[in-house]
Each structure stands twice: as structure tokens, then as C-alpha cells.
Amino acid sequence: MECKEIIAELKKKANPRNVQGMARFGISAENTLGIPIPELRRLAKIIKRDHSLALRLWDSGIHEARILAGFIADPLLMTEKQMESWARDFDSWDVCDQVCLSLFYKLPFVKKKIIKFANDKQEFVKRTAFSLMAVLAVHDKSDFDFTKFFLLIKKASADKRNYVKKAVNWALRQIGKRNIALNKKAIKLAKEMKAYDSKSAKWIASNALSELTGLTIQKRFEKR
Numbered sequence: 286m287e288c289k290e291i292i293a294e295l296k297k298k299a300n301p302r303n304v305q306g307m308a309r310f311g312i313s314a315e316n317t318l319g320i321p322i323p324e325l326r327r328l329a330k331i332i333k334r335d336h337s338l339a340l341r342l343w344d345s346g347i348h349e350a351r352i353l354a355g356f357i358a359d360p361l362l363m364t365e366k367q368m369e370s371w372a373r374d375f376d377s378w379d380v381c382d383q384v385c386l387s388l389f390y391k392l393p394f395v396k397k398k399i400i401k402f403a404n405d406k407q408e409f410v411k412r413t414a415f416s417l418m419a420v421l422a423v424h425d426k427s428d429f430d431f432t433k434f435f436l437l438i439k440k441a442s443a444d445k446r447n448y449v450k451k452a453v454n455w456a457l458r459q460i461g462k463r464n465i466a467l468n469k470k471a472i473k474l475a476k477e478m479k480a481y482d483s484k485s486a487k488w489i490a491s492n493a494l495s496e497l498t499g500l501t502i503q504k505r506f507e508k509r
Contacts, residue, residue: 286332288341294328295320295349311447313377317348322383325349329356336362343371348380355384360391368398375409378448385416390424403437408446415441415452422459431460431467435474442478442486454489461497465506472497 286294295318303319332338332353339358342350351374368389375381389395395417402414418434434456441453461471472494479490496502 286338288338288345291328291332291338291342291353292345292347292350295347295353298324307379311377312379313348315348315376316346317377320349322352325353326356329353332357334359340367343374348377351380352383355380355387355389358388360388363388363392365394365398368392368394372398372402372410372413373407375413378409378412378451381409381412381448382416385413385420389413390417390420395421396429399434400437403441408448411441411444411446412448412452415449415456418456419452419459422456422463431463432470434460435470438474439478442481442489443483445485450485450489454492457489457493458496461493462502465509468497468502468506 298318298320300319303321304314304317307317307319308314335357336359339354342354342357345351351371371384372381375384389398392398399414399417402410402417405411405414414437418431418438421429422431438453438457441449444450444453457471457475461468461475475490475493475497477490478486479494481487481490
């Protein structure tokens with residue numbers, strides 16, 4: 286399928302009522318068509334991997350086209366420059382998270398970029414770093430030491446911006462659910478953060494502690 290055909294197909298599926306609903310969840314309505322993620326996944330299965338097409342879809346600036354681009358882009362062909370360019374284009378938390386979940390975490394240079402993005406001033410670039418930490422905590426099968434991200438989490442915990450704060454919380458919770466050793470270390474870190482003179486740090490810590498010390502997670506570790 287050609288880029289123009291796909292965009293035309295996406296526009297046919299546009300649903301203004303969905304756009305209004307998405308806006309209530311903080312999703313940008315600009316260049317947004319209101320197409321559900323399952324429909325975009327079905328389309329991605331038809332298109333299959335096509336990196337050059339993914340780049341053209343991304344350049345369209347259409348919200349759903351960019352999510353679709355993340356589904357069909359080839360992790361083996363994605364360059365560091367392209368990753369940085371896409372991250373700087375993020376203008377909505379769902380595009381950021383979907384691209385992290387479908388593409389960015391698979392890139393061989395992802396951990397290096399996490400460190401760089403975590404120190405960026407742009408809200409969604411910074412969110413990208415912590416969303417990637419959360420995704421890697423679930424999908425990375427290596428023996429990587431996730432405590433290496435703790436300093437970045439502590440530093441970012443004072444960031445008051447909603448989309449950064451929530452991603453930092455997500456990262457801490459997912460790391461703390463990876464295994465019993467990281468659970469204990471994440472709980473310790475959260476308790477430290479709870480004492481910080483920062484409302485956002487206290488919120489991140491309290492929310493994380495509620496889940497990480499809860500019966501559901503603790504029983505899961507007991508069964509292992």
C-alpha cells in the first residue's frame with residue numbers, strides 16, 4: 286500500500302466523537318482522527334514491516350498515522366537520529382507510549398537514549414525515557430541492572446509536569462515488579478522519595494508503594 290492510500294483509508298475511519306473522548310484523557314485533538322488502537326493494529330498486520338513507509342507516515346503529522354508508523358517501522362533500520370527526531374515530535378502521551386511499546390524498546394541503543402532523554406527539558410522527550418524504563422522492565426530478558434535507572438528516577442521525581450510525573454511513577458512500579466530483589470530496592474527508593482520536599486515526588490512514592498507493597502504483588506513473589 287502507498288502512503289497516500291493508507292492516509293486516505295485512515296481518514297475514512299475518522300470518528301470525531303472519539304476525538305472528543307480522547308481529549309478528555311489528555312490526548313491532543315490536533316491532527317487526530319479518533320481511530321481505536323485495535324483498528325490500527327489490524328491495518329499494521331496487512332501492511333507488515335515497511336520502514337520507508339513508516340517514515341513517510343510519520344512525516345504526515347497525523348496522530349494515528351504516527352502510531353501506525355511505530356507498528357510497522359523496522360527496529361533494525363531505525364537510526365539514532367530518527368529515534369531522536371520522532372521523540373521530539375511527540376505531542377501526546379499515547380503516541381509516545383505506543384511507539385515506546387511497539388518500537389523504541391527494541392532498538393539496540395535504547396538504554397543510551399534513556400539516559401539522554403531523561404535529562405531533556407522537553408516534556409514528552411523526558412516522558413519517553415521513563416516510559417521506556419517501564420517497558421524494558423517488562424520485556425528485557427537480559428540481566429541488566431535496573432537500579433542504574435534509580436538516580437534518574439530520583440532526579441525526575443521533582444518534575445511537576447503531569448506527563449513526566451506519571452511516567453516516572455510507571456517506571457518505578459514496573460521495575461519494582463520485575464523480581465523480588467528489585468521489589469525491595471524500589472520500595473526502599475520510594476520510601477526515600479516520600480520524604481522529599483516535593484509534592485510530585487511524594488505522589489510518585491505513595492502511588493508506587495501502594496502497589497509494590499500490596500498483597501497482589503507480594504503474593505506473586507511468594508509463588509515464584
